[in-house]
Amino acid sequence: MTTYGKQLGVTETNIPGLVVFDLPVHGDARGWFKENWQREKMTALGLPDFGPVQNNISFNDAVGTTRGIHAEPWDKWVSVATGRIFGAWVDLREGPTFGAVFTTELDPSKAIFVPRGVGNSYQTLEPDTAYTYLVNDHWSPDAAYSFLNLADETAAIDWPIPLTDVEISAKDLAHPRLADVTPIPPKKILVLGANGQLGRALRAEYGDAPHIEYADRATLDISSPDLATARRWRDYGTIINAAAYTKVDLAETPEGRKDAWAANVTGVAALARLAAENGITLVHVSSDYVFDGTLNRPYREDDPICPLGVYGQTKAAGDAIVSTVPRHYIVRTSWVIGDGNNFVRTMATLAERGVNPNVVDDQFGRLTLTDDIARGIRHLLETGADYGTYNLTGGGEPQSWADVARGVFALLGSHPDRVTAVSTPEYHQLDTGAKAPRPRNGTLDLARLTRTSFSPRDSSMVLREYLRKDRR
Structure with missing residues (x-):
């Protein structure tokens, strides 16, 4: 009844x-x-x-x-x-x-x-x-x-x-x-850009579980017109887009501008369509370069974007596209170091070679390990955090690039005074190849992330840990 x-x-x-x-x-x-x-x-x-x-x-x-x-x-x-x-x-x-x-x-x-x-x-x-x-x-x-x-x-x-x-x-x-009975496996997780710095960190985080797939451009071309039929996409629960064009200065050249827009906007648009049509959660990694760096406080997720250069413009456009996907996480980070060429590794090499560098002291932010970005992405996914944008960087007090360089020299037993602090305009006059404008303040507010019970590691500890592992 x-x-x-x-x-x-x-x-x-x-x-x-x-x-x-x-x-x-x-x-x-x-x-x-x-x-x-x-x-x-x-x-x-x-x-x-x-x-x-x-x-x-x-x-x-x-x-x-x-x-x-x-x-x-x-x-x-x-x-x-x-x-x-x-x-x-x-x-x-x-x-x-x-x-x-x-x-x-x-x-x-x-x-x-x-x-x-x-x-x-x-x-x-x-x-x-x-x-x-x-x-x-x-x-x-x-x-x-x-x-x-x-x-x-x-x-x-x-x-x-x-x-x-x-x-x-x-x-x-x-x-x-x-x-x-043959159990039904979890929905698949696809990591794109699997051979890059963040991709390698995601490999270390997720390992070789059968439902985790890794791809680079050679194995999955997201610009292909056959992308919609390249996989049975309904079997996928998450796509983590760790692929991006990140050559900030080269993006200011005609060829670099074309490549940056292709990777960071056109390719992202294809992923967004795919995710929306198949109920897939899309994780997209963004950058502090979507801001102009003029605020005198850390940037929150909802602050108006105002990119200065081509790279920042393409990342901002990609963010806007991903935000239309019903299930999305935009993970905004800055000053990334990992298994690849980066500022810290360059400073360590200069310290060991006896080279005394000029480093800008009027750009501020926090170092972020790719391992921590991978850990944070997994945390958001597995805890079912609300969809949207999250700032994810190292914690602690902001530093200038010159501060970071001095920290590298000191930790490697070199005198930090070997690093000469210069302003951004002075640095651009040194014929270093730096063409792109950069935000003076790249510090991101981490309050929304910490409310999900994720604890970013202090940037000073990040530097110490990175050098300990990298110089073995």
Whole structure:
């Protein structure tokens, strides 16, 4: 019997992501009405905005019709249109809850959200029962499915009507026991720019887990017109874009300008379209160069952008594009050092060679290890932090480039006075090849990031750790 007058509400289950909804059903002598799917209200209660693309209906004319247990690589929203069912769900995803079971009855006043990889099965309790389900992917023969036998002794589902007395397909009867089930793997994470400084740090952070893929331009060209069909993109949950054009001075030349816009804007636009169309979370790494550096305080994520040079302009344009993707993280960083050519490594080489450098003392910021950027990206993804822009740099007091250089010399046993501090205009007169304007203040406010319980490491410790590892 359908219950009328319920308030819209949600109940968590013992299977992560599997949630039961009470639906308001309005009825009288003529019948009843309900809102089967109401995106705004239901997402406000915590339902993922899962983006359904297909609506299916299963009609069952006899009591005891039993179907399942099937796990598909997509999410489902299941509700009863007429009649009543007993439902059993078994977690068939890789992980600590593999094999967990949840059961309940559904009538038109109840619905359930079934996340990707959770096996679902139903037994009808009334004749002429029909249930409807929304799914967020189209069926594909190439997708990874998993199945569990309805009579599995480990799951030990207490079916209201014994399986010996009901209608079951021969295919469902032949499904394997839990010990022989192939778990549904997590959605894939694709790291682009995998051979760059940040890409290598992401490799170290994520390792060689089967669901992590790494690509560079040779293995995946995001400018290709065939990008949309290059992968089965619905199997991917996240793309981390660690690829970028970062040659700040070369970007001021005609050829460099072309390359910078191609990589940082045109390529990013292709990724944004791909992510939006397939429900993928896009992680994009940005820069303090989107600001002009004239503020006398650290820059917050919502401060107006005002790039000075071509590189900053392309990064700002890329940020604007990525911000239109429903699921996105823009990770804005500065003064990056990692496994590759960078300022700290250059200063260390000069110190060891006995060269006394001229270094600007009127540009301020904080050093950031690529290892910490990778760690921060993983933190945002795994904690489910709110989508949006996050500043992610080293912590502590801002320093000038001259301060950093002196720190390098001191840590390597050279006298810091070998570093001569000069102003930016003076530096540009030294024929160093520096063409691009740079923000005087590249210090980023880290308050939003720290509210997610991520702790950036102090920049002075970052420098010490980097040199210790790099000079082994």
